[in-house]
Amino acid sequence: MSQELWEAAYKFHGHICPGITVGYRASMLALKLLGLEGKNISSTHTVIVENDVCGVDGVQFVTGCTVGNSGLIIDNQGRQAFNFVSKSGRGIRLALKYPLWGSNYPIELHQKVKTGTASEAEKAEFFSLRNERGQFLYQLSDEELFKVSEIELHLPGKPRLHPIAVCNICGEEVMRPWAVEHENGLACKSHFR
Numbered sequence: 001m002s003q004e005l006w007e008a009a010y011k012f013h014g015h016i017c018p019g020i021t022v023g024y025r026a027s028m029l030a031l032k033l034l035g036l037e038g039k040n041i042s043s044t045h046t047v048i049v050e051n052d053v054c055g056v057d058g059v060q061f062v063t064g065c066t067v068g069n070s071g072l073i074i075d076n077q078g079r080q081a082f083n084f085v086s087k088s089g090r091g092i093r094l095a096l097k098y099p100l101w102g103s104n105y106p107i108e109l110h111q112k113v114k115t116g117t118a119s120e121a122e123k124a125e126f127f128s129l130r131n132e133r134g135q136f137l138y139q140l141s142d143e144e145l146f147k148v149s150e151i152e153l154h155l156p157g158k159p160r161l162h163p164i165a166v167c168n169i170c171g172e173e174v175m176r177p178w179a180v181e182h183e184n185g186l187a188c189k190s191h192f193r
């Protein structure tokens, strides 16, 4: 496995953690199983991720399927599972079968860090545990990490570009479905918050 690519992936994410490791490894394995290693699959496949956390960056980095090119759908089920589906509807689902963290202790630290209640020592401990767990998961085999199954999933096409209106308050362009009626014209929703 390419050490350079892994380094670039976690640098893109910003740190090593269990999530980026799992998202990266799932995407690398999926491309291998699909016979598409090293390819950007955004024009032929859609990835549906079942969580909205760190691993999503690994998917975007490895597969080129992003929120922006509509190759990525976030269907948050709170699960470390990733579905890679071709336009024909056939695909594979990779679900993590190894414990992501191993205990709830690092997650409790994470919650303290995010809510601003962690001491400096607790912050340092969280960052260190996060890094260690990511490195630990990285050296496991694909078989230890993932359960793989074949799936069939037909995704309805959904246009993402819409006619443009000009807001009669700020003058900026806004896509029609997001505009609201305002004094015989249309305006951005944000002016009425």
Ligand SMILES: [Zn+2]
Pocket (backbone or CB within 6 Å): 013, 015, 016, 017, 018, 019, 020, 054
């Ligand atoms: Zn992370």
Ligand SMILES: [Zn+2]
Pocket (backbone or CB within 6 Å): 167, 168, 169, 170, 171, 172, 187, 188, 191
């Ligand atoms: Zn406006």
